[in-house]
Amino acid sequence: MGKKNQQEFVQHITARSEDFSQWYTDVVRLADLMDYTPVRGCMAIKPYGYAIWELIQHQMDDEFKRTGHKNVSMPMLIPESLLLKEADHVEGFAPEVAWVTQGGTEQLTERLAIRPTSETIFCTMYAKWVQSWRDLPLLYNQWCSVMRWEKTTRPFLRTSEFLWQEGHTIHATEEEAQEETMKMLMVYRDFCENVLSVPVYCGQKSEKEKFAGARATYSVEAMMQDGKALQSGTSHNFGTNFSEPFEIKFLDKDGTQKYAYETSWGTSTRLIGALIMTHGDERGLKLPPKVAPVQVVVVPVAAHKEGVLEGARRVADALKAAGMRVEFDDRDNVTPGWKFNEWELKGVPVRIEIGPRDLAENKVVAVRRDTFEKTSLEIGGLEQKVAGMLDQIQRNMLEVAREFRDTHTRDVHSMKELGEQVNGGYARAMWCGEQACEDEIKEKFSATSRCMPFDQTPIDEVCVCCGKPARKLIYFAKAY
RNA sequence: CGGGGUGUAGCGCAGUUUGGUAGCGUGCUUGAAUGGGGUUCAAGAGGCCGUGAGUUCGAAUCUCACCACUCCGACCA
Numbered sequence: 001m002g003k004k005n006q007q008e009f010v011q012h013i014t015a016r017s018e019d020f021s022q023w024y025t026d027v028v029r030l031a032d033l034m035d036y037t038p039v040r041g042c043m044a045i046k047p048y049g050y051a052i053w054e055l056i057q058h059q060m061d062d063e064f065k066r067t068g069h070k071n072v073s074m075p076m077l078i079p080e081s082l083l084l085k086e087a088d089h090v091e092g093f094a095p096e097v098a099w100v101t102q103g104g105t106e107q108l109t110e111r112l113a114i115r116p117t118s119e120t121i122f123c124t125m126y127a128k129w130v131q132s133w134r135d136l137p138l139l140y141n142q143w144c145s146v147m148r149w150e151k152t153t154r155p156f157l158r159t160s161e162f163l164w165q166e167g168h169t170i171h172a173t174e175e176e177a178q179e180e181t182m183k184m185l186m187v188y189r190d191f192c193e194n195v196l197s198v199p200v201y202c203g204q205k206s207e208k209e210k211f212a213g214a215r216a217t218y219s220v221e222a223m224m225q226d227g228k229a230l231q232s233g234t235s236h237n238f239g240t241n242f243s244e245p246f247e248i249k250f251l252d253k254d255g256t257q258k259y260a261y262e263t264s265w266g267t268s269t270r271l272i273g274a275l276i277m278t279h280g281d282e283r284g285l286k287l288p289p290k291v292a293p294v295q296v297v298v299v300p301v302a303a304h305k306e307g308v309l310e311g312a313r314r315v316a317d318a319l320k321a322a323g324m325r326v327e328f329d330d331r332d333n334v335t336p337g338w339k340f341n342e343w344e345l346k347g348v349p350v351r352i353e354i355g356p357r358d359l360a361e362n363k364v365v366a367v368r369r370d371t372f373e374k375t376s377l378e379i380g381g382l383e384q385k386v387a388g389m390l391d392q393i394q395r396n397m398l399e400v401a402r403e404f405r406d407t408h409t410r411d412v413h414s415m416k417e418l419g420e421q422v423n424g425g426y427a428r429a430m431w432c433g434e435q436a437c438e439d440e441i442k443e444k445f446s447a448t449s450r451c452m453p454f455d456q457t458p459i460d461e462v463c464v465c466c467g468k469p470a471r472k473l474i475y476f477a478k479a480y
Numbered sequence: 481c482g483g484g485g486u487g488u489a490g491c492g493c494a495g496u497u498u499g500g501u502a503g504c505g506u507g508c509u510u511g512a513a514u515g516g517g518g519u520u521c522a523a524g525a526g527g528c529c530g531u532g533a534g535u536u537c538g539a540a541u542c543u544c545a546c547c548a549c550u551c552c553g554a555c556c557a
Contacts, residue, residue: 019551021550021551021552022550022551025549025550025551036548036549038548040547040548040549089557092556092557093557095555095556096556096557116557117557148556148557150555150556151481151554151555151556152481152554152555152556154550158556205557209557210557211557212557213557214557217557231557234557236557266557301515301516302515302516303515304514304515305515334518335514335515335517335518335519336515336516336517336518337515337516337517337518337519338517338518338519339517339518340517340518341517341518342518353516355516356516357516358516365516446553446554
């Protein structure tokens with residue numbers, strides 16, 4: 001159990017405090033979430049990583065269903081003419097679209113975009129599907145992958161192809177569309193906080209930062225442990241920006257033709273990046289129980305001793321029967337110490353150790369991944385105790401992350417303060433509303449405006465940058 | 481897209497300066513011992529040295545081009 005070997009192992013993972021980026025890359029690989037492929041910028045998501053995505057997907061999809069949405073599937077190819085219909089939209093996406101120009105041996109007369117997002121195809125179909133106010137609203141979502149030809153990529157944070165969901169809805173009135181936009185933003189906020197234990201700031205994006213083609217964009221913004229912002233979900237109100245060029249019209253109750261109001265909202269596998277960088281530590285990944293593919297790992301100790309394996313298996317089976325996701329690690333080719341480290345690296349919330357001494361006393365040892373707190377528990381009623389422990393971990397991880405975020409967010413009243421603050425967190429500042437000030441802040445500190453919170457209680461009279469009268473309270477941060 | 485780094489066995493690396501047909505650790509396979517925080521011994525298997533051209537009698541090593549990954553910056557709805 002050499003110290004030497006342990007040190008060798010630790011060298012595999014770069015210290016988080018030393019080089020956050022390298023640490024992130026190491027965790028992603030060593031926790032076996034993904035692997036690189038021969039396709040530039042495109043990753044293979046491995047079973048453990050995909051299991052996290054499935055847990056995210058299922059729980060979020062339940063929320064979509066609960067709020068009245070239905071799933072559909074749209075083509076992955078979009079004719080160029082459709083993409084060109086909304087000017088801002090095409091301008092925003094053109095540089096990163098991949099094109100199909102040939103089918104079989106034939107050159108295509110019109111090239112096809114591999115979808116970077118599906119507003120245009122949804123709008124085209126909505127124009128066919130809507131005639132009357134009675135057809136509205138249409139509340140559809142799709143789970144799919146999209147492709148954006150990115151110059152630089154990072155696993156889960158920015159890849160050329162990525163998995164996501166995109167909701168697209170159309171409504172009879174502007175008010176309804178705005179209500180939908182906000183509703184889904186709140187779904188994202190609650191999901192991030194309650195399921196991922198990732199606290200977020202939510203609010204409206206500035207004109208500069210809003211989605212190409214949107215009338216208004218709202219986002220949920222998480223804070224990573226290096227103090228940088230990660231936009232974790234967006235919700236857009238398009239007004240009639242798309243329905244006009246795409247001619248999504250309906251005959252309203254008053255007998256007149258009207259354009260429908262559209263929204264869209266999306267989250268992606270980037271949420272996995274948010275999980276890693278919000279919770280991870282020197283030992284690797286740390287997963288909140290609700291998205292942990294393995295919530296409890298049961299490790300027999302001194303498994304060769306009479307009855308240990310059987311006793312440990314009974315405990316694992318009982319936990320499984322109680323509905324927890326349990327892994328019984330009965331591998332005989334690695335030592336318990338090896339297993340402890342490996343499951344910690346993979347972020348499993350609770351480890352149960354069971355050896356001969358425990359069994360003799362009808363007990364087990366339970367260790368929490370979040371606090372490393374070690375407790376001895378009676379086997380009788382263990383299911384309830386472990387389930388309770390998982391709940392506690394889920395909540396504690398949110399609290400710890402919230403504490404971090406709050407202590408790394410500061411009100412700033414000058415450019416000097418702002419520049420210092422964005423080196424390790426979010427700056428809350430007053431802003432005049434002019435893009436020139438955003439540009440200047442970006443130029444000086446490479447920080448961007450993140451969002452304008454809904455609570456707009458002012459902290460100053462004047463803009464942090466230009467000193468003119470302030471109009472908005474807004475967050476600035478360096479962003480991924 | 482600009483600057484740095486890397487690419488050799490599953491993984492981590494040495495070998496490149498000074499050209500001579502590939503090595504270490506770990507993992508893997510088999511056997512034995514060990515077993516409460518990354519065990520030990522023994523015997524094996526495993527490589528078109530990122531790709532393509534070139535120089536040379538001979539290239540992992542020298543030259544050129546390309547590709548991929550990675551870090552920093554720019555860009556990024």
